[in-house]
Amino acid sequence: MSGRITVTYPFRDPLDLPRVTILKGPLREAARRSAALITLLTDRVDASVLEAGRSTLRIVANVAVGVDNIDVAAATRCGIMVSNTPDVLTDATADLTWALLLAVARKIVAGDALVRRGGFTRWNFDLLRGVELRGKTLGIIGPGRIGRAVGRRARGFGMIVTYRSRSSRDSLRAFLEASDFISIHCPLTPATRHLIGAAELIRMKPAAILINTARGPIVDERALIEALRRGRIAGAGLDVYEREPRVPAALKRLKNVVLLPHIGSATVETRRCMLKTAVTNVKAALRGNRPPNLVNPETWRPLQ
Numbered sequence: 001m002s003g004r005i006t007v008t009y010p011f012r013d014p015l016d017l018p019r020v021t022i023l024k025g026p027l028r029e030a031a032r033r034s035a036a037l038i039t040l041l042t043d044r045v046d047a048s049v050l051e052a053g054r055s056t057l058r059i060v061a062n063v064a065v066g067v068d069n070i071d072v073a074a075a076t077r078c079g080i081m082v083s084n085t086p087d088v089l090t091d092a093t094a095d096l097t098w099a100l101l102l103a104v105a106r107k108i109v110a111g112d113a114l115v116r117r118g119g120f121t122r123w124n125f126d127l128l129r130g131v132e133l134r135g136k137t138l139g140i141i142g143p144g145r146i147g148r149a150v151g152r153r154a155r156g157f158g159m160i161v162t163y164r165s166r167s168s169r170d171s172l173r174a175f176l177e178a179s180d181f182i183s184i185h186c187p188l189t190p191a192t193r194h195l196i197g198a199a200e201l202i203r204m205k206p207a208a209i210l211i212n213t214a215r216g217p218i219v220d221e222r223a224l225i226e227a228l229r230r231g232r233i234a235g236a237g238l239d240v241y242e243r244e245p246r247v248p249a250a251l252k253r254l255k256n257v258v259l260l261p262h263i264g265s266a267t268v269e270t271r272r273c274m275l276k277t278a279v280t281n282v283k284a285a286l287r288g289n290r291p292p293n294l295v296n297p298e299t300w301r302p303l304q
């Protein structure tokens with residue numbers, strides 16, 4: 001295994017790799033001088049970075065399952081491999097989706113705030129009434145690994161689960177009309193950007209709750225704020241935003257939303273496994289083997 005490996009973040013866990021450099025300065029310069037880059041979703045690996053690495057860089061190993069921060073087409077053009085970290089974060093992300101769903105349905109955050117500000121002065125029969133899950137329909141957009149893990153958990157709550165891939169917008173609207181809870185689990189691509197906009201939100205039940213732990217731009221945030229403000233849907237649980245880390249003030253003012261700072265896969269165990277997966281991909285690439293989580297298989301060729 002030869003060549004410099006650059007990581008864009010000073011990871012806490014040991015990396016088990018030789019010659020690791022922590023990024024200082026522009027990513028483009030690192031790409032020019034490295035055989036491998038280990039990146040995060042906050043690193044924009046665009047065509048200019050990849051062009052700069054054309055003669056040195058063999059792999060960009062993203063420590064995430066989503067690769068929307070990387071111009072994969074440009075990487076393929078430059079013959080640079082891209083890898084991700086699927087599977088290891090499925091359960092953590094599905095669990096967090098449920099934490100959000102339950103928090104919105106049962107007003108957990110409002111209850112906690114009320115107790116802390118001394119508002120629990122006597123028991124009240126009508127206090128913080130939420131909605132029941134049993135018998136309700138959970139519509140899952142994106143029947144991939146995470147979507148199906150969310151669906152499996154729904155069985156324990158006695159919910160009816162339906163799945164939708166990102167097919168035609170017309171059939172998506174019919175699906176939305178029938179769902180009490182909608183949870184998004186598709187990747188962000190040009191086809192899924194603003195998949196949920198004003199026209200889709202209007203089709204949802206007024207009692208519907210929308211959960212997004214996938215990527216912010218899949219939902220038109222402005223339309224969502226409007227729908228929540230006007231009571232067109234009942235609530236939302238969000239872990240992701242259109243322009244992270246910016247969260248619109250209008251969204252923060254709303255009482256019927258629960259907001260998290262993109263922590264879907266943030267468990268000690270999963271973070272370790274994500275890093276280990278990225279390292280495995282880098283090692284394979286630099287040894288001339290095929291990385292197990294190669295996103296653009298067209299680029300793979302054994303080292304001469």
Ligand code: 8YV
Nearest residue numbers: 040041063064065066089265
């Ligand atoms: C990560 C994620 O927290 O894997 C993804 O696509 O969004 C999250 O699991 C994040 O990407 C870390 O870089």
